Amino acid sequence: MVEKTGRPAYLQIVDELRDQIRSGALPAGTALPSIAQLCERFDVSASVVKSAISVLRTEGTVIGQQGKGVFVREVPAAAAGPEPSGVNAEVLDQLTQMRQSLKELGDRLAALESAVFQEPK
Structure with a gap:
């Protein structure tokens, strides 16, 4: 079940599935x-679960197969190899920084939303 923390439910599902992977x-x-099954497990609607799966697909964590389901993606051998160097390392560093910035912005937005849209007591 997702918690009412101000963080969107689909992101909470993404976090849990990513941790399990x-x-x-x-x-x-x-x-x-x-x-x-995911709707029942997290007590959310199908659209919330579909949004979470969409995030995992976009980041390349899972892959969908029409009529069969969504599967955890195999890690390419190159990804398990040595660290990239040169320009690739710089691009990966920039992507990591961008992801961290987006996460921080998401956390700040969640905090702001919880402050503005407080539930009545």
Whole structure:
């Protein structure tokens, strides 16, 4: 179940699924639970689950197969190899900084939304 922290529900689902993939609980090649199962597990609508899966697809964590489901993507051998150097390392550093900035902005927005849209007590 998602928590009412001000952070969007679909991002909370993304975080949990990503953690399960990184920990090996959902290994590469494994199908994600169905949309219906995820809806029940997190107590959210199908559109929220679809948004979370869309984020994971965009970042390349999962891949969808029409009529079969959504699967944890295999990590390419190149990604498991040595660290990139030169221009590639610089681009990756910039992307990492951009992701961190976006996360911080998201956290700030969530805090602002929770302050402005407080639930009545």
